[in-house]
């Protein structure tokens with residue numbers, strides 16, 4: 167079960183201070199719902215969480231208890247039991263409703279484990295208190311360990327060539343552009359300019375592709391990425407940042423595409439002047455890349471060479487030949 171943290175919520179804590187749930191992003195969050203402060207089960211559960219607090223903190227997790235109690239009741243509860251973690255008052259039940267743990271006004275005792283991005287990674291419903299906190303800790307520890315692994319989208323992304331010609335909805339393309347536009351840039355200059363080619367313009371772009379990029383002819387949309395040195399920082403020692411920043415934007419776009427099951431394959435093989443003319447990009451701009459978009463297709467339709475690459479393993483130099491500690495890698499030094 168995976169869904170996004172309800173970012174829109176803000177609830178008062180025991181001191182009536184409004185807490186924006188989005189402020190918790192960046193850490194793991196143990197969000198637990200309980201029916202009523204001060205009752206035996208809820209007290210035991212709160213005490214169990216309190217005792218385990220140092221271990222949750224060591225895993226960079228915050229514990230948040232949510233109940234329909236008013237702030238004053240939460241303040242008495244925290245004081246009486248010595249609770250140091252965040253207690254939120256969800257008197258209207260909006261948060262409980264969003265998490266689906268409110269039935270006819272009654273709160274189902276439940277716990278949600280959210281990751282640093284606010285994605286619910288684990289949920290316990292109809293919780294029985296004995297042993298529950300230990301189980302949450304165990305799951306959290308496994309999750310933290312798993313998240314130290316290589317990012318899954320980076321691992322599976324490939325510059326695939328086998329494409330289907332099925333259309334991509336404009337809103338999906340907009341999402342890709344939104345992701346690209348969230349990339350960092352020097353002084354937040356955002357030097358990237360994207361031109362989405364569809365229909366006649368797309369056909370004109372395809373005419374500018376060499377034979378080796380035959381596979382891109384199936385694409386239902388191609389995004390041209392153009393920029394100009396003056397659109398970004400130009401610093402000492404030849405540090406013109408427009409290419410770097412556009413590259414990051416394309417990287418973000420590719421990761422978003424991978425999450426959406428789309429192929430986003432950047433290419434340099436095209437006639438830049440012909441594409442610029444087709445898309446109305448001034449000649450003195452740099453047409454940095456064309457990002458070929460598409461849904462994954464049948465590798466059987468590719469040339470033998472490309473089929474082998476498509477189905478073969480990732481090819482990379484050893485990390486030690488591109489990364490050095492405290493100096494360039496040996497072979498460059």
Ligand SMILES: Cc1cc2nc3c(=O)[nH]c(=O)nc-3n(C[C@H](O)[C@H](O)[C@H](O)COP(=O)(O)O)c2cc1C
Nearest residue numbers: 323324325326327379432433434435436455480481
């Ligand atoms: C700037 C750039 C230009 C590229 N140009 C082409 C191209 O013209 N044709 C093509 O088939 N692949 C092209 N590629 C794809 C690369 O060959 C591919 O990313 C590389 O072999 C690594 O494979 P992977 O992305 O699947 O890990 C290009 C990639 C980049 C980043």
